[in-house]
Amino acid sequence: MPGRHQERTLRVDPIKCEGHALCIEAFPEMITADPWNYPVLAPGPVPPHLVRHAEHAVKVCPVLALRLVG
Numbered sequence: 712m713p714g715r716h717q718e719r720t721l722r723v724d725p726i727k728c729e730g731h732a733l734c735i736e737a738f739p740e741m742i743t744a745d746p747w748n749y750p751v752l753a754p755g756p757v758p759p760h761l762v763r764h765a766e767h768a769v770k771v772c773p774v775l776a777l778r779l780v781g
C-alpha cells in the first residue's frame with residue numbers, strides 16, 4: 712500500500728520470560744512492569760520513531776523472550 716509504514720509490534724513469550732525486567736529499563740516508553748516485575752506491553756504497533764528503542768530492548772533480553780514482529 713503506497714505511503715504506508717511497515718508496522719512492527721513487540722511480543723513477549725510468557726513461557727520464556729523470566730521477569731528480569733531489563734527490557735522494561737531499556738524501553739520504558741512502551742514496556743511497563745506488572746506487580747511481579749514481568750513486562751506489560753503497550754498495545755498496538757511501535758511508533759516509527761521508537762523502533763530503535765524497541766530493537767534495543769529485544770537485544771537486552773537474556774532469554775530471547777522479546778521479539779519485534781512485522
Ligand code: SF4
Pocket residue numbers: 723727728729730731732733734735748749750771772773774775776777
Ligand atoms: S528482558 Fe526478557 S526475560 Fe526479562 S522481563 Fe523482559 S522479556 Fe522478560
